[in-house]
Amino acid sequence: MSTAALQRLIDPESLILFDGAMGTMLYAKGVFINQCYDELNVRAPDLVRDVHRAYVKAGAEVLETNSFGANRLKLAQFGLQAQTRELNKRAAELAREAADEGREVLVAGAVGPLGVRLEPYGSTSAEEAQAIFREQMEGLKAGGADLFILETFSDLHEIGQAILAARAVDPAMPIVAQMTIGADGHTPYGATPEDVARALDRFGADVIGLNCSVGPQTILEAVEKMVPLTRKKISAQPNAGMPRDVGGRSMYMASAEYMAEYARHLVQAGAKVVGGCCGTTPEHIHSMCVGIRPLSPRFARTGGSSQITVGATPVEREKPRTADVPAIPLAERSHWGAKIADGRFVTSVEIVPPRGVDASRMLTDVGLLKKAGVDAVNVPDGPRAQSRMGALLTSVLIEQQVGIETVTHYACRDRNLLGMLSDLLGAAAVGIRNLLLITGDPPKMGPYPSATAVFDIDAIGLTNLVRNLNHGRDPGDNSIGTGTKFVIGVGVNPAPIDLEHELKRFAWKVEAGAEFAVTQPVFDASQLENFLRRTEGARVPIVAGIWPLVSVRNAEFLANEVPGVSVPTSVIERMRKASDKSKEHAVAEGIAIAREMLARVQGSVQGVQVSAPFGKVELALEVFGDTLTAPSVAS
Secondary structure (H helix, E strand, O other), X not given: OOHHHHHHHHOOOOOEEEOOOOHHHHHHOOOOOOXXXXXXXXXXXXXXXXXXXXXXXXXXXXXXXXXXXXXXXXHHHHOOHHHHHXXXXXXXXXXXHHHOOOOOOEEEEEEOOOOOOEOOOOOEOHHHHHHHHHHHHXXXXXXXXXXXXXXXXXXXXXXHHHHHHHHXXXXXXXXXXXXXXXXXXXXXXXXXXXXXXXXXXXXXXXXXXXXXXXXXXXXHHHHHHHHHHOOOEEEEEOOOOOEEEEOOEEEEOOOHHHHHHHHHHHHHHOOOEEOOOOOOXXXXXXXXXXXXXXXXOOOOXXXXXXXXXXXXXXXXXXXXXXXXXXXXXXXXXOHHHHHHHHOEOEEEEEOOOXXXXXXXXXXXXXXXXXXXXXXXXXXXXXXHHOOOOOHHHXXXXXXXXXXXXXXXXXXXXXXXXXXXXXXXXXXHHHOOOEEEEEOOOOHHHOOOOOOOOOOOOOHHHHHHHHHHHHOOEOOOOOEOOOOOOOEXXXXXXXXXXXXXXXXHHHHHHHHHOOOEEEEEEOOOHHHHHHHHHHOOOOOOOEEEEXXXXXXXXXXXXXXXXXXXXXXXXHHHHHHHHHHHHOHHHHHHHHHHHHHHHHHHHOOOOOEEEEEOHHHOHHHHHHHHOOOOOOOOEOO
């Protein structure tokens, strides 16, 4: 480690040149993208070392380790989580070997985001995130890293935890903290360059800046906004332009000369740390080195003339959080919400959206439910990973053409955070009010096992998101003006394999903003009663799921192939005896079991959701009996 080089890195006036892309170079050497690039540190070290050497030769003064995705969570996708420390240590050692062949070249331990959402939008706590970051950083420090570079982060909360972890590993090691922005100049979660500058300054990073996602022009515009807001050194490491599809491959089109020109513009705008991200090569870095050389006085303060404090106090406070607007009272958001708010018993029937585009039969069936006096229709969102008409648009059809409210299931599986936000804002605009927020069944359950899932956030995070929308804020704490009017429901399983875990998740959902909960189908009332006892005083109104069985095969399927459903042996035996007689006897027995369950739980819950097996709404209506005409009040 060079003390003079480290001093130049922290010195606010010294210009520093980082290297360029590692992944781009490894891909060019024939490493396919479905491989773990971090594993190359032990499997093909010469490939990695040669890339580092090329950047040293090009004039880079800081080498980033090949460890961007080498955290425990991402390595687990390749079964390599047990090698986290080894892969990071080796990454730093390889960069160190190449750096020592140059003159005063530093090694930056590269750390990327975890790839999961942190609380309150995900299930990973801040403490867990810090522990994962620390494990990676300890390996990088052990391998000889001189500083940490935290790069391509989208979430200010997450990078804040990474900075805390870095300080815990070594309070004296400098930290370069970089967020990523899109073509609109905002992070994926809506933070502006000004927000980024204030937050990273407040978090105590030594160098703050931006990298990846976009080309140098957008980064330049953002840097110009950041410079006036902080005394910290600003860094900028753009991609080589925006990728374009060329013969089926993503190609970065910005030339080395173009990157050199913008490197000069970035320095003139106030950036003192420049380099390249995706698509940049040693040729780009060499051109940038030549381009910025006339702008750098190259003076190195090797004595004690400049006192630089690592993690200095920020010069400006972070932008205050957008204030909540008062949420519309629950009783005023929908008929369903009004009955829940008043403590009245609610009734609903779950129907399954059609497989194709013809919704006429479904709408006819829903008309029967309205005529019978059912309060709402539950519309599932791709249950068991089946492809059906979308729940949101199905709900719009039902509400507009039949005139009965829906409880729309909305799953995290198929959409990223931005897609969810867009869906929900649109749903609010067309009048959808009642939501049941669920994580969603994994695609491998359905007939399309090669389909991929998103799971940007889980049901707890989605509940937080919708609660914030009701208060006029988006996930980036930006105002959306008038708040939405959603009635927030969540799913709950009273008979899970791990009850303690389910109780914790339910408590988190309530804390996140849930206003009612719908259970999985209940076939054992004692399990539901135990769940209600365990959550007494700390729960929202419960709507019990009731499923009228139609055959013993139906009962066995639910018991063995549907996650979260528990069917007692005694119920299966009752259905087997009835099925042995006839189909009609089996259906009658299933309805009898469902009616018994409804009668037993009716005084303990605030409503029921009765499923219509195989789309037969008449069976669901038989279960209700006189409940629809003389609803009970929950105790």
